[in-house]
Amino acid sequence: MHWGPEILGDGRARFALWAPDRDGITLELDGAPSLPMAAAANGWFVVEAQAAPGARYRFRLDADLAVADPASRRQADGVHGWSVLCDPAGYSWQNDWQGRPWEEAVILEVHAGVLGGFAGVAERLPEWRDQGITAVQLMPINAFAGTRNWGYDGVLPYAVAEAYGSPDDLRALVDRAHGLGLMVFLDVVYNHFGPDGNYLSAYAAGFFDEHAHTPWGGAVAVSKDPVRRFFIDNALMWLSDYRLDGLRFDAVHAIADNGFLDDMAREIRAALPNRQTHLVLENENNDPDRLAPGLYDAQWNDDFHNVLHVILTGEQEGYYKSFADNATERLARCLAEGFIYQGEDGGHGPRGKPSGHLSPGHFVSFLQNHDQVGNRALGERLISLTDADRLRAATALQLLCPQIPLLFMGEPEGSTTPFLFFTDFHDELADAVREGRRKEFAHFAAFSDPAAREGIPDPNDGMTFARSAPEPGPDNAAWRAFYADLLALRSRHVVPGIAGARSTGVEVLGDGAVAARWLLGDGCTLGLSINLGRAPVTFPGAEGRVLLELGDSGAPDSFAAWIAK
Known part of the structure; x- marks a missing residue:
C-alpha cells in the first residue's frame, strides 16, 4: 500500500488510507455517492472509484468528522477542506535537465x-x-492552516499551499529555473506537524511516538x-513529480533515527x-x-x-x-x-x-x-x-x-x-x-x-x-x-577546486583575525585573510595572484584573498 491516490486510467482512481484505529472509513467524492473502503492488511483501507483529475474527495471517519487525505497533492478551501485528485504526468515539461554538480x-x-x-x-x-x-x-511550501506561514507548521506534506499556486505552477517555476540553468531545492519538514489541521491522531495515533517529543509537537514514529x-x-x-534538484531536511536531530x-x-x-x-x-x-x-x-x-x-x-x-x-x-x-x-x-x-x-x-x-x-x-x-x-x-x-x-x-x-x-x-x-x-x-x-x-x-x-x-x-x-x-x-x-579540497592550516593573527589556506582539488592553493577585530594585524603575504583586497591590509575590517596555481 502507498499513501495518496493513484490514477488508474479510464477515469478511475484508487484511494488508500492508513487508519489502524478505525473499524471503517468512507470515501466521499464531491457530487457522487459515498463509497465504503475495504479493510486491507496492517490497518490500511482501500477503494477504487470513478474519479478523474480535478475530482474533490475526502475521508469520512464518522458522522461528525471528515478529513483531507494526509497525502493530498492539492487542497480546495484549505487544509480542513476537500482534497483534489491530481495527475502528476499532466504537465508538459519544456526542459530536459539532469542537474548541476554540488560544488x-x-x-x-x-x-x-x-x-x-x-x-x-x-x-x-x-x-x-x-x-x-x-x-x-524554497522554504517549506506544503499546505498549512490559513494563508500565511513560514511553512514549518505544515500539516499536509504532499500538498502545495494554495496561497502560492497550483502544483503545475510549481512545476512551471522549476521548469523555468532549469531553462535558466538554475537548480531548485526544497526545505521539507519530517520531524513534526503543525497544530491546526493535523487529523492523523484521530485515526492513526501510532503515527506518533508517545515516548518522544519535539519542541514543536509530537515526534513521528x-x-x-x-x-x-x-x-x-x-x-x-518532490524529486520525481516536480523534478526538484534537491531537498534540505529540517531539524533531523528531532527525528532521532539515523x-x-x-x-x-x-x-x-x-x-x-x-x-x-x-x-x-x-x-x-x-x-x-x-x-x-x-x-x-x-x-x-x-x-x-x-x-x-x-x-x-x-x-x-x-x-x-x-x-x-x-x-x-x-x-x-x-x-x-x-x-x-x-x-x-x-x-x-x-x-x-x-x-x-x-x-x-x-x-x-x-x-x-x-x-x-x-x-x-x-x-x-x-x-x-x-x-x-x-x-x-x-x-x-x-x-x-x-x-x-x-x-x-x-x-x-x-x-x-x-x-x-x-x-x-x-x-x-x-x-x-x-x-x-x-x-x-x-x-x-x-x-x-x-x-x-x-x-x-x-x-x-x-x-x-x-x-x-x-x-x-x-x-x-x-x-x-x-x-x-x-x-x-x-x-x-x-x-573548480572544491571537490577534494582540504585545509592546510588556519593561523590566528589576533583578536578577530585569521589567515586560512586550502589545497584545492584542482591543485591550486587558496589563501584568505580577514580582520574583524579592533586592532591592526599583519596579514601573510600573497603567495600567488591577488583575487580581492578590502580595506588596508591587516587593518580592522579588512580582507584579502589570493590563489596560487
Whole structure:
C-alpha cells in the first residue's frame, strides 16, 4: 500500500488510507455517492472509484468528522477542506535537465509567500541568475492552516499551499529555473506537524511516538513502516513529480533515527541514478557520519554563522553564549575542520563528532537565513546589526571560502527589511502563539520588561507578514555589484577546486583575525585573510595572484584573498 491516490486510467482512481484505529472509513467524492473502503492488511483501507483529475474527495471517519487525505497533492478551501485528485504526468515539461554538480551551488533561500507565490519567484529568477546565484531554495511550501506561514507548521506534506499556486505552477517555476540553468531545492519538514489541521491522531495515533517529543509537537514514529513510507515517498514525490534538484531536511536531530535517515538517502539515490540530486541536512548533532559517501551531500553549518555573528555584533545571549569565549580560535577551527563543536560541551552536554576529515564542500555556510533573522524578536537583518565594512569583509570570507554558501533573500540587495515570524492562526491558538512568542524572549535583557515584550510583532497580524517582503536597501546597486563580483571570482577560481579540497592550516593573527589556506582539488592553493577585530594585524603575504583586497591590509575590517596555481 502507498499513501495518496493513484490514477488508474479510464477515469478511475484508487484511494488508500492508513487508519489502524478505525473499524471503517468512507470515501466521499464531491457530487457522487459515498463509497465504503475495504479493510486491507496492517490497518490500511482501500477503494477504487470513478474519479478523474480535478475530482474533490475526502475521508469520512464518522458522522461528525471528515478529513483531507494526509497525502493530498492539492487542497480546495484549505487544509480542513476537500482534497483534489491530481495527475502528476499532466504537465508538459519544456526542459530536459539532469542537474548541476554540488560544488557549483550558490544557494539563495527564499519564502514563496512574501515574494508573490510561485509566479512571483519565477519572475525573479533571471536577476538572481545574472548575479551569480546557481540554486534557489524554497522554504517549506506544503499546505498549512490559513494563508500565511513560514511553512514549518505544515500539516499536509504532499500538498502545495494554495496561497502560492497550483502544483503545475510549481512545476512551471522549476521548469523555468532549469531553462535558466538554475537548480531548485526544497526545505521539507519530517520531524513534526503543525497544530491546526493535523487529523492523523484521530485515526492513526501510532503515527506518533508517545515516548518522544519535539519542541514543536509530537515526534513521528518512523520506526513503523507506514510512517517511514509516508516520508520517504514524500521525498521521492518532490524529486520525481516536480523534478526538484534537491531537498534540505529540517531539524533531523528531532527525528532521532539515523537508520531512517540513511535508508531514505540510499533509496533516493537508487531511485534517481541518472540525475544530480543533492540532499542536505539541518542537524544540531553535528554528525559527520550522515555525510558519508552515498548518503547526504552536506549539512547546514550553524557553527559558521554563530561564531561570526558573535564577532560581528558582540551579541552573547542565548545560543551565542557557547561561541563567545575564544571566538577567534573557534572561527579558525570552523574554517579548518567544518564543525566547531566536535564532542565538546556547548552548555547542554557534549555535541558533535570530529569532522576534520571531511572536505569543505560538506558544509553549507551562511551569515543569515530564515531562522537567524526571523527568530530574532524584531527580525533584524545583519546589515542593521553591524557596520557595512565589517559585513563586506565577512561576506567575502563566506563567498570565497570552499564551503558551500547560502544567502537569504534580500541579502544580495542590501535589504534592511525585517523578516518576521508570521502565522495565520485564530482564536485560542492565535493567543497562545502570540504569547508564547513573547515569553520566548523574556530571558533576553532587551525584553526582560513585559512592556518591551508588547512591542514584539504579533505573528498573526497581517502586517507582520506584509512587512517581511524584502525590499532593496538604500545602497542596493553597490551591494548587488559587490555580490556579483564575489560570485564571479568564486565561479572562476574556487568552484573548480572544491571537490577534494582540504585545509592546510588556519593561523590566528589576533583578536578577530585569521589567515586560512586550502589545497584545492584542482591543485591550486587558496589563501584568505580577514580582520574583524579592533586592532591592526599583519596579514601573510600573497603567495600567488591577488583575487580581492578590502580595506588596508591587516587593518580592522579588512580582507584579502589570493590563489596560487
